[in-house]
Amino acid sequence: MSRHAGALTAQRVAGRDVVAIQDTSELVLGGRRARQAGYGAVGKGGVLSGLLLHPVLAVEAGSGGLLGLVSMQVWNRGRAELAPRRRRTTAAKESRRWIEGAQQAGEVLAEARCITVVSDRESDFYELFARRPANVHLIVRACQNRRIERLTEEPADGLLFGMIDGQPEQGRFATTIPAAPGRAKRHAELALRFAPVALRRPLHGADPALPATVGLTLVDVREISTPPDGKPIHWRLLTTHPVAECGQVRRVIDLYRQRWTIEEFFRTLKTAGFDIEDADIGEPQAMINFVAAATIASVTIKQLVQARDGNTDRQLGDAFDPDDRPILEAVSARLEGKTARQRNPHPTGSLAFAAWVIARLGGWTGYYGKPGPKLMRIGLAKFNDIKYGTTLGLRNV
Incomplete structure (x- = not known):
């Protein structure tokens, strides 16, 4: 089903600038009864049971129109995935889904004019940057305060967040933050900072065959005032896109903001459209098949709502x-x-x-x-x- 959906999406992207958005969602299907039926642990503490879904969605960069499903992974977590993370290679970790998602985007969307894979903080790990496909750009929200080498005339070792915090503002722009659950629509002024950086290979857990450094640009976006409902925006975005002036910074920010599409997609799948977590299917493999079919249908539903x-x-x-x-x-x-x-x-x-x-x-x-x-x-x-x-x-x- 995933390959068929990806083949249809591939026919729609030729000559377009495409954002491939990937994320993971837990599908909570119950507690002890679901565990006895063979469902693996999900949620904090592993008390609940269910499946995990990791789709990659193709969105047109300019219009935000959803073009289709690139690929999806649906799996039932076993005991191997619960073993200590540092004892496993990347190939044995669930984090490999981010690398595979970027690779699938590069293959399925090969006819696109430009491919940008966008993902949130969970995908911030060194191997994703080191192994990205040659025809794919990345925008990843930074989570790790990594060791870096500055790519300037006066190199200095240090940490990623401290380096960008010490930079002066390089621009501001006003924008509208759309409404979301628990947040009203508002107008915001954002301050911009950006700098080229070289991420150093982690000292522990990284494959020693990976390059010692990876060159990227860090874009820092901060909301100037504190909104009345919720926290002010603060994004630190690592990207492979060239960034030398504020216009290019705006483009990176606009591309990253397309990530909201996948949040709306998960809402369609879980509550607004299918209520998939209420499905009473006792056999995990049958449920995996149902999730795959519902994922494809949810993409179409989201397209219809957009149109x-x-x-x-x-x-x-x-x-x-x-x-x-x-x-x-x-x-x-x-x-x-x-x-x-x-x-x-x-x-x-x-x-x-x-x-x-x-x-x-x-x-x-x-x-x-x-x-x-x-x-x-x-x-x-x-x-x-x-x-x-x-x-x-x-x-x-």
Whole structure:
């Protein structure tokens, strides 16, 4: 399923600047009963049981439009993954998923004009930078206060965070921070610092065959004022993109901000669309298969929600097969009513046209509110039933 979804995504990325966003989410499926069924430990302390999902999503850099699934890994944690981290090689650690995700992005998205793999603090480990594919750039939110060598005329050994904290501001810009759970939308002013750095290979646990240093740029972004609800933004971003002036810094920040797409995707999978953690499937392998299928469907649902207002240039082929178009057009004609608000306002061949059809199948009337992930999930299931029905041949029995 993952390879098929990746092949479809590969057809959509040619000539585009693409952000490949990767992250891991725990799927909590129960406690003692789930453990007895064979599910591995998840959560702090290992009291709960479930699976882990690590998808890589392809997003167009300029528009933020979700292009599809690059790859996914779903696994049931065994005892080997719970052994002390320093006793295992990277190949035996769960952290290898970040390297594999970057490699899969380089392969699947090879026809893209530019590939940037974006990930959060959990992916900040030396081997990811040292082994990145040649056709892939990285933006990783720094977690480790690493040993560095400065790439300036006066090299000085030190630590990463102290070095950037000692730099003067190199610019500011204003931006809008969108609303999120527990946080209202707000306007913010951000201060910028950036500097080239060479990360040193860790003294312990790193493969001695890795290079002694890796050259990157550290971009430091800080919100000037303290917001009334929540902590001020402070990102330290390590990137392979060239950064020599504030315009390039802004581009790195804008690319990193696309990471929010995968948080919305997990919300669609877990609560807003599928409620996948409520699935009562006792056999772990069957649940892994279900998670894989739901992941692919959640990508389509997220694409439909993005396209519902007709404010993007997404085309039908970004989410549907070519053979789906006549079916969508026929269903649209059947669903349309007499009033303007009961007619599909979007051009045929656009993803917005399909989003209107799927939402109507899901129970949206066209009058009130905007269709969300749950309506899109219901509508997509009904559309797939209709599509299956078109393939049935009637026999004279």
